[in-house]
Amino acid sequence: MNPDPKKNKTRLLNILFLAGCAAILAFLLKAPPESTKKLPQDEIHLQFYPLDKKEAEKHCASCHAPEGQAPLPEGHPPKYRCLFCHKKYQ
Ligand code: HEC
Ligand code: HEC
Known part of the structure; x- marks a missing residue:
């Protein structure tokens, strides 16, 4: 050859x-199967369901900022678009 x-x-x-x-x-x-917590369906978060994703995300930081009432856990992944990861329930 x-x-x-x-x-x-x-x-x-x-x-x-x-x-x-x-x-x-x-x-x-x-x-792994998708396991990230979804956007809660409670009185705080239900108001965001009808909104466009980008529109809704403008409001998240008012509570989920480090100095807010519900800061993100330590080591939270990059948080640029909340609703891409924390999806709405159907
Ligand atoms: C008015 C304050 C407020 C705003 C605005 C807000 N959140 Fe929250 N969020 C909370 C509080 C308080 C909790 C913890 C108690 C609970 O689960 O409702 C929470 C919990 C969560 C959780 C965890 C749920 C779980 O199962 O543990 C996620 C995910 C979340 N929020 C995402 C978002 C996203 C995405 C937005 C923007 C669309 C947002 N939040 C806007 C106050 C807020
Ligand atoms: C790249 C994906 C991604 C993005 C974008 C993202 N998150 Fe998360 N988030 C996660 C993961 C993964 C966790 C770990 C716990 C879990 O499974 O929810 C988490 C945890 C949380 C928790 C705590 C949930 C608990 O365990 O009580 C809150 C609140 C939260 N995120 C809110 C937000 C908000 C508000 C934004 C936008 C500013 C955001 N996240 C953007 C992936 C993401």
Whole structure:
């Protein structure tokens, strides 16, 4: 056999591509079920249900800021868009 370096490279790239796909698939299958707490349905939070997400999020910080009445827990993930993670109940 007389290995053609060009063919070998193509095969290597194919293998790398397949390995990449497998890694992504494994990652997606392993992802835990969504478990972040949802936006509560209580007298405080129900008012935000009818609002547009972006509109509603303007109000969250008034209580959930560090100096507010319900500060976020320590180590809370980046909190840019509350409702992307804390989804509304149906
Ligand atoms: C008027 C003050 C106030 C505002 C405004 C407010 N919250 Fe809250 N939030 C609270 C308080 C107090 C608690 C803790 C008691 C409770 O669960 O209602 C809480 C709890 C939570 C919890 C945890 C619920 C749980 O199951 O433990 C989440 C998530 C949350 N708020 C998200 C939000 C988001 C997102 C917004 C903006 C759309 C928001 N809050 C606006 C006062 C507020
Ligand atoms: C990137 C996703 C993400 C974003 C964005 C985010 N959070 Fe959270 N939040 C979490 C996770 C994860 C926790 C850990 C506890 C849990 O499962 O709810 C948490 C916890 C909380 C808690 C405490 C819940 C408890 O255990 O009592 C509150 C209150 C809260 N977040 C409010 C907010 C508010 C208000 C915003 C917007 C300013 C926000 N979060 C944005 C992911 C997020």
